[in-house]
Amino acid sequence: MWQSDKVSTVSGPSDVRFVTDPAARTRLRWEIGIVLAVTVGQSALYSVLSLVRASLRTTPIGQQQTQLNPNRDAEILWNVLYQFLGVFFGLALVALVVYLLWEPGQNALRRVGLDFSRFGGDLGRGILLAAAIGVPGLGLYAISRVLGLNVAVVASPLDAAWWTVPLLVLAALRAGLTEEVIFIAYLFDRLRRLGWSWWAIILSTAALRGAYHAYQGVGAIVGNFVMGLVFGWCYRRWGRVMPLVVAHTLLDIVAFVGYPLAAGLWPDVFAPAPSPTPSPSSSS
Numbered sequence: 001m002w003q004s005d006k007v008s009t010v011s012g013p014s015d016v017r018f019v020t021d022p023a024a025r026t027r028l029r030w031e032i033g034i035v036l037a038v039t040v041g042q043s044a045l046y047s048v049l050s051l052v053r054a055s056l057r058t059t060p061i062g063q064q065q066t067q068l069n070p071n072r073d074a075e076i077l078w079n080v081l082y083q084f085l086g087v088f089f090g091l092a093l094v095a096l097v098v099y100l101l102w103e104p105g106q107n108a109l110r111r112v113g114l115d116f117s118r119f120g121g122d123l124g125r126g127i128l129l130a131a132a133i134g135v136p137g138l139g140l141y142a143i144s145r146v147l148g149l150n151v152a153v154v155a156s157p158l159d160a161a162w163w164t165v166p167l168l169v170l171a172a173l174r175a176g177l178t179e180e181v182i183f184i185a186y187l188f189d190r191l192r193r194l195g196w197s198w199w200a201i202i203l204s205t206a207a208l209r210g211a212y213h214a215y216q217g218v219g220a221i222v223g224n225f226v227m228g229l230v231f232g233w234c235y236r237r238w239g240r241v242m243p244l245v246v247a248h249t250l251l252d253i254v255a256f257v258g259y260p261l262a263a264g265l266w267p268d269v270f271a272p273a274p275s276p277t278p279s280p281s282s283s284s
Contacts, residue, residue: 016192025194031100032190039093040182040212050215054151061217062148068155069171069256076163083167090174097186112185113240125238126246133230134251137223144219151217155256165257172252180244183209183228184235202232 019025036042054061072082101108109115113122144150183205191201206228210221231244 016189018195019193028190028193032187035097035100035182035186039097040179040208044208044211044214047213047215048211051217054215054217060148061151062145065152065154066215068153069168080163080167084170087167087170087174090178094174094177094181097182101186101189112181112189113238113242114181114185114245115242118240119242122240122242123246125234125243126250129230129234129243129247130250130254133227133247134254137227137251140219140223144217147219149218150220151215153216153220168256169253172249172256175252176245176247176249179209179212180231180241180248184231184244185241188232188235198236202229202236205232 019028033041050066054064057064069083071079072086073079098108098114101112107115110117141150141153145152187205187208188201191204192198196204206225209228210225213220213224231247235241235244
């Protein structure tokens, strides 16, 4: 964490001052690189490589598929245990990033707006944001599937068991916290300290979010880039990441839990394609 003589006391994304000490700037760049290498940056690289590999196959992209929450073992008990541990260790990376944001005498969760002090307003904003992003996003996915630009995204197994829904809700929460805490709360803070402009930060994090979902196809890259622009602008305006976590979690809950129903109603768009392509990560 950073000493008070290196940066200012901050209370939100608009109040962060630049780091001017050369040694502190070097340390900050290394910290950002390491965090990205073990979290979303690693997943983004694998995701882009997955898209390249899918493009090189003889089978068209539109006839391939990827699964977001695959079973990890044939036996139910071990599958549930592995799934739960996957969520736990994913959230541990979020905790690491929050720890890095923590400063003496300041609550990092309160500073980035990941607390329950304004939960009513955060919940309302999150629901509206989920609706504003979700409906056009579903349309973009459907169009991309029809045009053969996206693989078929199997969000959850069609043979759901009793444990499926609770685990999918936990997976959605993990995805919401992972992406919004790292893409938004962490990178906005760190890149701003390096002197980046707000729009440079919004555009770069949106591009990274698009790359993070590249394994799903071109439509997913475009849709998540736009989502990153909207979420980045909202965080810059509201100074709170909680509405974004709420919105992202709701979107993924609807996608994960509602997938079997959508596949039954519109099999040509949502049903699994005949050529499976494993997902490079558990991103969503």
